[in-house]
Amino acid sequence: MLMGIATKNSILLIDYIILARRDYGLSRLDAVIDACSKRVRPIIMTTLAMGTGMMPIALGWGADPSFHMPMAIVVIGGLITSTVLSLLVIPVLFTYLDDAEQWLRHVTGHSSSHGLARVPE
Known part of the structure; x- marks a missing residue:
């Protein structure tokens, strides 16, 4: 149950970031901030x-x-931890992975954007 909630929150957050970059042409930082501000209320609730x-x-x-x-105490602690991870750590990991993807595309010479996270600039 706890893994499902943490995974759902993270997937929806990353999905919002990708859609904001692709559909609205936001920069990566603006897309991350926009996604976090839109997802913070449902995650906290x-x-x-x-x-x-x-x-x-x-x-x-x-x-x-x-x-x-003891099980209930662990679940509550896991909820608090997954909330912090979803709102703080996941966006940072996304930016690192996006940088790595861009670097890899530069090194290999692939300029096509078949990945969802890559936005033509």
């Missing part, structure tokens, strides 16, 4: 909804807290 849903279990309310409580 998902994290808060799941975190508050797991909070009673993490506090030990309900049946058999010895088994469920």
Whole structure:
């Protein structure tokens, strides 16, 4: 469940960046900032909804807290970590990979843009 949410958030963020560059002709930095500003609310809302849903279990309310409580605490921690990764680390990794792709195209002499992330300038 947690991996699915983190993956979905990251994929949608990168998709927004690629679409903003391709459809609106934004620079990479502007596209990253635009995508993060548009995706921050849904990502935070998902994290808060799941975190508050797991909070009673993490506090030990309900049946058999010895088994469920540690799991709920780990899920809440994972949600917070995946939120930070989705909003801060993934855009930075995207810029590094985009730089590597552009460098590789320059070195190999390929100027065609068959990849989704490459925008003609």
